[in-house]
Amino acid sequence: MSVLNVENPACMQDDEINMFQDAVNRFYERHASPETTEQWRQNHMSDLDIWKHAGEAGLLCASIPMEYGGSGGDFRHEVVIIENSIKHDAGGFGITLHNAILAPYILLHGTEEQKQRWLPRLATGELRGAIAMSEPGTGSDLSAVRTTAVKDGDDYVINGQKTFISNGQVANLICVVTKTDTSAGSRGVSLMMVETEAAEGFRRGRILDKVGCESQDTSELFFEDVRVPKENLLGLEEGKGFVQLMKELPKERLIIALQGIYAMEIALEHTVEYVKERKVFGQRVMDYQNTQFKLAECKTQATVAKVFTLHCLDLLMQGKLDDTMASMAKLHVSEAQGKLVDECLQLFGGYGYMNEYPIARLYRDARGQRIWGGTSEIMKLVISRSM
Numbered sequence: 001m002s003v004l005n006v007e008n009p010a011c012m013q014d015d016e017i018n019m020f021q022d023a024v025n026r027f028y029e030r031h032a033s034p035e036t037t038e039q040w041r042q043n044h045m046s047d048l049d050i051w052k053h054a055g056e057a058g059l060l061c062a063s064i065p066m067e068y069g070g071s072g073g074d075f076r077h078e079v080v081i082i083e084n085s086i087k088h089d090a091g092g093f094g095i096t097l098h099n100a101i102l103a104p105y106i107l108l109h110g111t112e113e114q115k116q117r118w119l120p121r122l123a124t125g126e127l128r129g130a131i132a133m134s135e136p137g138t139g140s141d142l143s144a145v146r147t148t149a150v151k152d153g154d155d156y157v158i159n160g161q162k163t164f165i166s167n168g169q170v171a172n173l174i175c176v177v178t179k180t181d182t183s184a185g186s187r188g189v190s191l192m193m194v195e196t197e198a199a200e201g202f203r204r205g206r207i208l209d210k211v212g213c214e215s216q217d218t219s220e221l222f223f224e225d226v227r228v229p230k231e232n233l234l235g236l237e238e239g240k241g242f243v244q245l246m247k248e249l250p251k252e253r254l255i256i257a258l259q260g261i262y263a264m265e266i267a268l269e270h271t272v273e274y275v276k277e278r279k280v281f282g283q284r285v286m287d288y289q290n291t292q293f294k295l296a297e298c299k300t301q302a303t304v305a306k307v308f309t310l311h312c313l314d315l316l317m318q319g320k321l322d323d324t325m326a327s328m329a330k331l332h333v334s335e336a337q338g339k340l341v342d343e344c345l346q347l348f349g350g351y352g353y354m355n356e357y358p359i360a361r362l363y364r365d366a367r368g369q370r371i372w373g374g375t376s377e378i379m380k381l382v383i384s385r386s387m
């Protein structure tokens, strides 16, 4: 039993999910060992082999129906993958973005031909996905994107620049947020699917040097007169991109909250273990009342965050998770996570500041949680609109 003693919601208590949990854990033990993930950190990206292995193991497109080459699961299977990815420090392998964000865009909004064209190849790992929304000039306000897609005969011609794109080096199927009508604000946004190997004028920039998440290939992408066939407009209808993006936001915010609660749990476990070992002035750090009080606060925060997030998971599985609840989960967890890792690091003393200790990494990685997928300020805007 973990340090938090929070039971999984009823929707996760299922023999098939338990078996999947064991299989995914074994997969990560085998293909994302501490030595491997350290290598990814040095390289600032994972290697392509793991995509192939994950395809063979049925992990890619775990929640996509079998008729499109997926494993026929649902979001609970993605939750298992998310938990294992955090537990094994394997964030460099961007499977959650691929499985739980990119593939569902195609499943929900693609035409039958688009689903048949891309989903089976995403399930084998032949295609690896990314979503390119953010640009140097805009992130929070997606209606202000400047990348354009202009119709020219049977093609669209894409011009623009994206930044902060996860899976930016490994992805070869990128959902690019463009404007097909620059005068129509959010109603001019369209999602263009770019298969990069056939895309002349597409260029990957450098892997960005970040505060944390060093094994992730967050990159700049450049599009210069990139031609894609008109059949690559997701859903084949111009101006629907903003609505397509908004529909998926609650789930995307829940994913970040889930990543946060599992990271908090791990930070707490490492810290409890450390303070029970480390002695200062002749007694264990754990024996000081200050330590006990700090850890009591951390456990309370992490428990409250986990219970609320799992409640949101239950709502999502019932089709009832709205943007307000999901934004509260993302806001609360990411803020609580930031405070918890800071308190935990303090209890390690100088060792907490050393990168060889996992708490240092958990501290660095936590900082981005309040930024990506919508900042805390944007979460507050969304929540305040519900009152």
Ligand SMILES: Cc1cc2nc3c(=O)[nH]c(=O)nc-3n(C[C@H](O)[C@H](O)[C@H](O)COP(=O)(O)OP(=O)(O)OC[C@H]3O[C@@H](n4cnc5c(N)ncnc54)[C@H](O)[C@@H]3O)c2cc1C
Pocket: 131, 132, 133, 134, 137, 138, 139, 140, 141, 163, 164, 165, 166, 167, 210, 213, 218, 368, 371, 372, 373, 374, 375, 376, 377, 378, 381
């Ligand atoms: C590691 C990492 C990975 C990422 N991966 C991806 C990815 O795969 N794909 C992708 O498209 N993007 C990705 N992003 C981008 C991320 O989603 C954006 O950074 C985020 O949405 C914020 O946008 P911005 O950086 O442009 O900040 P800005 O929008 O410029 O915001 C700057 C500040 O202004 C505040 N602010 C903005 N609007 C308001 C408002 N209305 N009221 C009050 N305050 C406001 C913000 O909260 C923030 O504090 C990633 C970012 C990081 C760091």
